[in-house]
Amino acid sequence: MPLSISNFKRRLRLPRMFFRKPTREEQIHGGPPLEFERPIPPAPWSGISVVVLVIVTAATLFWELFARSLGYAPTLNDNDDLWALRRRAVEPESIVIIGDSRGWFDVDLDEFQKGLGKRPIQLAAPGSAAFPVLDDLAKDETFHGAIICSFVPMLFFAPPGSPPMERAEKNVKRFHSQTLSQRAGQYLGMWLEEHVAFLKPDDLSLEGLLNKLPIPNRPGARVPPTLPPYFQTEDRERRARMWQKCAEPGSELAKRIQQIWIPLFTPPPPPTYISRDTFMAEMKEEIEKRFAATKAAIEKIRARGGKVVFVRFPYSGGLKELEDKIMPRRQSWDALLQMTRAPGIYCADFPELSGFHCPEWSHLSAGDSVEFSRRLVPHLRQALGM
Amino acid sequence: MLFNSLTFVVFYAVVTTLYWSLSGWNLRKNLLVVASYIFYGAWNPPFAALLFATTAMDFWLGRQIGKAPDRRHKKRWLVASVCMNLSMLGFFKYGNFLLQNFQWLLARVGITYQPPHLDILLPVGISFYTFHSLSYTLDIYRGVLQPTRSLRDFVLAVSFFPQLVAGPIVRAGDFLPQLAHPPRLKANQFLWGLALMTLGLFEKIVLADTLLSGPADRVFGYAGPLVALDSWAGVLAFAGQIFCDFAGYSLTAIGAALTLGFHLKDNFRFPYAAIGFSDFWRRWHISLSTFLRDYLYIPLGGNQVKPPRAAANLVIVMFLGGLWHGAAWTFVVWGLLHGSYLVIERVIRSFSEKKPWAGTFPVRLLAGFATYAAVCVAWVFFRASDFTIASRMLTGMFGGHPNGDMILTTRELLQIGIVTAGLISMHWVMRDDAFETAVTKLPAWAVTAIWTFMACAIVFTQGTSNAFIYFQF
Numbered sequence: 001m002p003l004s005i006s007n008f009k010r011r012l013r014l015p016r017m018f019f020r021k022p023t024r025e026e027q028i029h030g031g032p033p034l035e036f037e038r039p040i041p042p043a044p045w046s047g048i049s050v051v052v053l054v055i056v057t058a059a060t061l062f063w064e065l066f067a068r069s070l071g072y073a074p075t076l077n078d079n080d081d082l083w084a085l086r087r088r089a090v091e092p093e094s095i096v097i098i099g100d101s102r103g104w105f106d107v108d109l110d111e112f113q114k115g116l117g118k119r120p121i122q123l124a125a126p127g128s129a130a131f132p133v134l135d136d137l138a139k140d141e142t143f144h145g146a147i148i149c150s151f152v153p154m155l156f157f158a159p160p161g162s163p164p165m166e167r168a169e170k171n172v173k174r175f176h177s178q179t180l181s182q183r184a185g186q187y188l189g190m191w192l193e194e195h196v197a198f199l200k201p202d203d204l205s206l207e208g209l210l211n212k213l214p215i216p217n218r219p220g221a222r223v224p225p226t227l228p229p230y231f232q233t234e235d236r237e238r239r240a241r242m243w244q245k246c247a248e249p250g251s252e253l254a255k256r257i258q259q260i261w262i263p264l265f266t267p268p269p270p271p272t273y274i275s276r277d278t279f280m281a282e283m284k285e286e287i288e289k290r291f292a293a294t295k296a297a298i299e300k301i302r303a304r305g306g307k308v309v310f311v312r313f314p315y316s317g318g319l320k321e322l323e324d325k326i327m328p329r330r331q332s333w334d335a336l337l338q339m340t341r342a343p344g345i346y347c348a349d350f351p352e353l354s355g356f357h358c359p360e361w362s363h364l365s366a367g368d369s370v371e372f373s374r375r376l377v378p379h380l381r382q383a384l385g386m
Numbered sequence: 387m388l389f390n391s392l393t394f395v396v397f398y399a400v401v402t403t404l405y406w407s408l409s410g411w412n413l414r415k416n417l418l419v420v421a422s423y424i425f426y427g428a429w430n431p432p433f434a435a436l437l438f439a440t441t442a443m444d445f446w447l448g449r450q451i452g453k454a455p456d457r458r459h460k461k462r463w464l465v466a467s468v469c470m471n472l473s474m475l476g477f478f479k480y481g482n483f484l485l486q487n488f489q490w491l492l493a494r495v496g497i498t499y500q501p502p503h504l505d506i507l508l509p510v511g512i513s514f515y516t517f518h519s520l521s522y523t524l525d526i527y528r529g530v531l532q533p534t535r536s537l538r539d540f541v542l543a544v545s546f547f548p549q550l551v552a553g554p555i556v557r558a559g560d561f562l563p564q565l566a567h568p569p570r571l572k573a574n575q576f577l578w579g580l581a582l583m584t585l586g587l588f589e590k591i592v593l594a595d596t597l598l599s600g601p602a603d604r605v606f607g608y609a610g611p612l613v614a615l616d617s618w619a620g621v622l623a624f625a626g627q628i629f630c631d632f633a634g635y636s637l638t639a640i641g642a643a644l645t646l647g648f649h650l651k652d653n654f655r656f657p658y659a660a661i662g663f664s665d666f667w668r669r670w671h672i673s674l675s676t677f678l679r680d681y682l683y684i685p686l687g688g689n690q691v692k693p694p695r696a697a698a699n700l701v702i703v704m705f706l707g708g709l710w711h712g713a714a715w716t717f718v719v720w721g722l723l724h725g726s727y728l729v730i731e732r733v734i735r736s737f738s739e740k741k742p743w744a745g746t747f748p749v750r751l752l753a754g755f756a757t758y759a760a761v762c763v764a765w766v767f768f769r770a771s772d773f774t775i776a777s778r779m780l781t782g783m784f785g786g787h788p789n790g791d792m793i794l795t796t797r798e799l800l801q802i803g804i805v806t807a808g809l810i811s812m813h814w815v816m817r818d819d820a821f822e823t824a825v826t827k828l829p830a831w832a833v834t835a836i837w838t839f840m841a842c843a844i845v846f847t848q849g850t851s852n853a854f855i856y857f858q859f
Contacts (some may be wrong), residue, residue, distance in 0.1 A: 215795070
């Protein structure tokens with residue numbers, strides 16, 4: 001083949017754009033014209049999507065009705081975004097409730113408002129340690145209000161890195177880092193949770209359902225203890241109320257939860273990778289550090305005119321025996337008050353506060369929490385010098 | 387704004403409805419720019435200004451490169467663009483890391499220096515949008531793209547919300563031409579986009595967050611030695627989690643873009659069925675590996691140089707690829723490990739390529755599993771927050787802790803086993819096809835059943851809006 005023809009043929013194979021004037025769009029954007037287009041699989045997509053929509057809607061409705069038939073009702077779920085919204089509501093002179101689930105279940109905000117003259121902000125959270133929140137409020141230079149701190153020794157002295165500390169730290173972190181999008185998501189989520197009963201992450205989510213599978217673990221496996229099922233409702237102010245099904249006399253749910261508290265409140269065995277003595281020494285050191293850090297935080301708050309009062313809320317049954325055995329009052333409560341010089345209300349010390357029964361050994365029923373709060377108010381007024 | 391959040395559901399519904407309701411193409415593009423900046427600003431509004439500043443700067447530099455009379459002047463402007471982008475990335479992402487290493491170096495020569503800890507907040511997705519923007523000036527310099535006249539279009543190319551914060555890394559040259567003509571609303575394309583979004587969210591919410599992340603986090607967060615089963619289970623869980631997390635994000639982004647009429651290229655192509663590491667990198671985070679190939683590996687000489695230099699090029703590229711993922715030496719080791727894998731593979735290929743047994747199914751299968759195992763070993767460095775954890779994990783995986791602890795429940799072990807087996811099987815079944823081809827082969831009822839299953843699983847899982855892993859990069 002003559003060389004000239006060969007070259008001509010080769011030139012013909014070049015992309016067309018080299019032989020023509022670029023279009024206006026190409027002049028604007030340059031580059032090759034669009035060559036890539038995602039393929040769309042040939043299928044009756046309109047029909048498929050209608051069927052999918054119908055089945056998903058029907059399945060969701062069925063699941064909702066099923067959840068309601070089991071006794072579940074729409075209510076908010078406690079999470080770090082809701083906590084952050086309440087933390088944002090704290091003003092310099094607010095009354096704030098911090099600590100664990102007993103401060104969360106047992107306090108009625110209406111009764112506190114009537115008795116203390118201000119509506120308190122509920123920041124106590126289930127299974128969490130009080131210290132990270134106390135420390136955060138101490139670091140907040142504007143805050144000089146009153147703190148009512150629920151005290152459960154196992155949670156209050158939980159070491160760094162333990163679940164109670166991590167839960168509280170997660171809440172505090174979310175308050176400081178919550179984005180506009182997360183805030184908007186929380187408002188949308190609250191609206192949904194107030195209307196849909198099956199939105200119960202602990203019980204009715206895929207993970208919650210998988211957790212319920214009765215699959216035995218390997219002997220010797222160090223697996224985390226089971227957490228209690230859903231047994232409370234919560235509103236936008238984070239006021240928790242025990243589910244009536246749990247508060248009924250002889251409730252099966254309450255009995256089940258009682259048996260969950262025992263392993264949950266039993267200290268886990270020391271890790272295998274350090275000696276028992278070293279571990280115990282480390283724990284002792286951590287507890288001493290917690291005493292000292294609590295004292296420092298309270299002094300900081302007091303220096304600004306703020307006040308802190310500790311409350312040991314009612315607890316009963318086998319859990320009371322266990323808690324009192326693991327951390328006797330003298331070593332925990334008495335030592336804390338002595339070191340911090342903060343006032344404290346140990347409910348068992350007062351006849352009007354000690355006669356309450358905790359259905360699942362750890363918290364008051366919704367009805368009892370109102371009466372209990374009413375009776376607690378005079379003690380709080382006295383402790384806070386109001 | 388996270389794809390797996392209620393905020394995004396509302397945002398996406400509003401933006402998509404408005405977008406297709408508007409008739410003017412310019413109006414639609416303006417809407418996408420505003421929506422993209424709202425999407426980004428919902429994390430931290432001031433960083434939206436930073437995003438705009440770098441974009442505007444690259445727009446201007448791109449024009450300068452285009453106008454420059456000769457190669458020398460073009461190079462000068464390109465260097466300015468590269469320096470601007472990389473210094474921004476360096477300051478926000480590597481500032482503290484560099485200071486710490488500087489302190490360590492000084493300490494080695496006996497100088498005590500306490501650097502101030504810079505309280506730098508990392509702008510989300512900075513590594514991605516820097517590369518989006520940088521591809522523009524690089525391509526203009528390479529002569530494959532002409533500078534655009536429209537700042538608005540370039541702003542949209544960099545900030546287009548589906549791919550803005552975690553990829554795929556969409557090059558300006560792939561996106562800008564799509565802004566020339568308004569796309570038309572096509573029902574099948576829109577619905578296929580929704581199906582891709584469902585699959586992406588299923589991978590993220592159900593597989594990554596619900597079934598895999600918990601065990602992976604507990605294993606890598608455990609302070610003591612673990613037996614081999616738990617160590618491997620943790621690593622396999624992470625291998626599955628990072629794929630489902632990142633591929634899930636990419637698919638959601640591709641689907642969302644498609645519903646708006648834009649075409650983004652694949653970012654993953656069944657990587658756990660890769661046979662060899664070069665094959666793995668043709669299937670994993672394709673937009674990053676091709677970016678590094680075109681803008682770094684080939685300019686370094688690629689494989690058109692002597693074998694030792696080509697090997698060094700591979701290691702350099704993977705070293706930088708590792709560092710791109712995060713400011714920590716563990717990421718560097720992960721990158722170097724992959725660089726070494728690629729070099730070893732080349733050596734093995736040079737011996738075995740023409741052997742008749744090399745292409746047989748058992749050998750390919752074996753090579754595939756060896757690749758997967760080696761990739762999992764490398765994931766240990768990617769996931770571990772320090773070398774102590776990485777070393778403890780590797781010792782556990784290779785039987786060094788026969789009396790170590792067992793921390794996973796039987797249910798979690800089963801979960802990891804089932805998801806991993808399912809994932810790898812799917813990758814092997816579809817490894818030679820495009821995803822769309824695999825869907826084409828299915829009957830309509832099967833497509834309906836799978837889509838329904840995934841949508842129901844998302845609804846019933848009640849995910850908790852966990853951030854995507856790649857957001858931190």
